[in-house]
Amino acid sequence: MPNQFGWTPLFSANEKDVAWPFVEPLIHVDENSQPKPWLATDWKVDPDGKFVLFNLRKGVRFHDGTEFNAKAVKDSLGLMVKLKPGEIPGVTSIDVVSEYTVRLNTEYFPSIFWDRMCTRSLISSPTHLAKGEDACKFHPVGTGPFKFSSWQRDTYVKGEKFKDYWQKGKPYLDKFEFIFIKDPMTAAAALMAGEAEAWDQASVKETYDLKQKGFEVQSTPAALISLDPDTKNPNSIYRDKKVREALEYAIDRETITRTLGYGYKRARTQFSAPGYMGYVPSLERRYNPEKARQLLSEAGHPKGFNTTIYAYAVQHPRDIMTAVQGYLANVGINAKLEFLEAGRYAEWRRKSGWSNGLMACYNGGFPFTPNLFSFILDEDRKDHFSMRRPDGCHETLQKLMAAGTFEKQTALSEQLTRLLFDDASFIPLWYDLRAVVLRKEVHDMNLYAGKQINQWNPEDVWIGK
Structure with missing residues (x-):
């Protein structure tokens, strides 16, 4: 289990993995790390590399009811720039241009900008972040398809469907649960018994054995x-x-x-x-x-x-x-x-x-x-x-x-x-x-289905019979 999964300004890679259903970035990226719209609908990069301008999606709210807008992005990413300098290379400051337009000022436009904007720059509710690190570490509040409900250290993290999610009609699942199992044999047994639908970052021997038993494996x-x-x-x-x-x-x-x-x-x-x-x-x-x-x-x-x-x-x-x-x-x-x-x-x-x-x-x-x-x-x-x-x-x-x-x-x-x-x-x-092992009734998880390991779409997952 990660050391935290809610204080987004200081996220590491494994902490982001657990938080992904709750908090979202401004953009997703394709296999060549080029941007695709998400919470941002479009953007403009200054030809001289001095700023990136994002136009934000309207009508989006955080799980606590706070409106998603340029101020929310500035508060969330600004705290990250302050607490973890260099995590978004080149970014020096952030300005609110209008209610739904935000500008990231840069010393230069780094080649890894889009990758970092997707994989590290997850946006949390500014109302929630204002409570401080201790209040947020194990309670993410974002715009994601699922709303955090509960957790128990080294055991589970649970989420429930966010009914006001900006993608209408999604997510398809009513709830989900991350279960943390240290022993690979125990994890494999839970999957085979139907106590879990998917096993992320499965151990290599058990992945091989489960594939021989007919389970689907996605890896990259x-x-x-x-x-x-x-x-x-x-x-x-x-x-x-x-x-x-x-x-x-x-x-x-x-x-x-x-x-x-x-x-x-x-x-x-x-x-x-x-x-x-x-x-x-x-x-x-x-x-x-x-x-x-x-x-x-x-x-x-x-x-x-x-x-x-x-x-x-x-x-x-x-x-x-x-x-x-x-x-x-x-x-x-x-x-x-x-x-x-x-x-x-x-x-x-x-x-x-x-x-x-x-x-x-x-x-x-x-x-x-x-x-x-x-x-x-x-x-x-x-x-x-x-x-x-x-x-x-x-x-x-x-x-x-x-x-x-x-x-x-x-x-x-x-x-x-x-x-x-x-x-x-x-x-x-x-x-x-990295592999995820899936039961046959799991559809559209698309985790490690291509080259990109840093994102997936929990809102698209559905369970058949």
């Missing part, structure tokens, strides 16, 4: 998994590029994903995944344990060394991390696996850092690669805290954020991919396919 690439070395600490063993390269050669990613991924994990040799912006064919360090031992010897560690891998059990399954540990041991790197609880993992990864070890990182953001680059490489965000960025990374990232054409975005994404690969900044492991 969703997250990049890597080992991030402590390269910021000057005394870290990972400051030596040869050591970092040795780790890549030591791990047989193809075998691990083939035997333990059940078709829902794919080996990865560089930043991006095949078929996505930034992928460079033949840029790889394939499994070669002899090469790994050679590099370790050249780095002054002929007998290997001891280290620690810090992981988060929810995102890094123990069996697959144990396999990684075994391959490292084969070349003399004795890695202790330490699984951190959620708070400590987030603290080390994003605030205080880790020392002389490897942080197993799980990064979402598909399908738009510049969005991923921004999340991971923007040092102002302080994510991947102990990973030093290679020379030229910051300048190239800034150019990518300001790139206005698909061609420029592609070229700069490939340039960043090569920079990271040449520096061996991190150890790519695999990318995950």
Whole structure:
């Protein structure tokens, strides 16, 4: 269960997932991260990149009766800009132009603007936000098709049909419930028994088994998994590029994903995944344990060394991390696996850092690669805290954020991919396919049905017989 699902100004990705039926963004995006109308009906981007003007949908109300208008958007997004600078890159301030027109003032128009406006910029009732973070954290109030009704920590979140929803005749369901089940076997049993209609982010083995039983599976690439070395600490063993390269050669990613991924994990040799912006064919360090031992010897560690891998059990399954540990041991790197609880993992990864070890990182953001680059490489965000960025990374990232054409975005994404690969900044492991398993009576859920993982339409879902 997420740490919160109602204080929209500080949402993270998994918190947004639970809040999506309750709160909505101004726009949706297509598979190429281009905007589609939602709470905003149309927009205008200044040719010089100094502002974006949104015209808002009329006749929309929040669940508490507050009117949706330009002031509501300014209050909601303005708080986000204040509390989480850089979450919408380039935005400096927000102005009310008229009752239903709002202007976002920008230093420049970032390439990831539309993606962030859809996936992070969810609009809450200003009346509700004025009550403060503690009152909102577990009580979302938006314009969505469902109105929040109740929750119980680590157990459920419930919503009921919002009868005044702006899309007339929707939603089709009278209510819904998120049930949080930690054990995969228990979750699979609940789905098979009809105690649930869908299982989101299902574990790979159970997804495979349920598909063999006739359940429908929708999946799409969703997250990049890597080992991030402590390269910021000057005394870290990972400051030596040869050591970092040795780790890549030591791990047989193809075998691990083939035997333990059940078709829902794919080996990865560089930043991006095949078929996505930034992928460079033949840029790889394939499994070669002899090469790994050679590099370790050249780095002054002929007998290997001891280290620690810090992981988060929810995102890094123990069996697959144990396999990684075994391959490292084969070349003399004795890695202790330490699984951190959620708070400590987030603290080390994003605030205080880790020392002389490897942080197993799980990064979402598909399908738009510049969005991923921004999340991971923007040092102002302080994510991947102990990973030093290679020379030229910051300048190239800034150019990518300001790139206005698909061609420029592609070229700069490939340039960043090569920079990271040449520096061996991190150890790519695999990318995950996020899956939802559905009972046959569930229709039009369209979650992970295409490349886009960051949105779905709960108002369209219906249950047949």
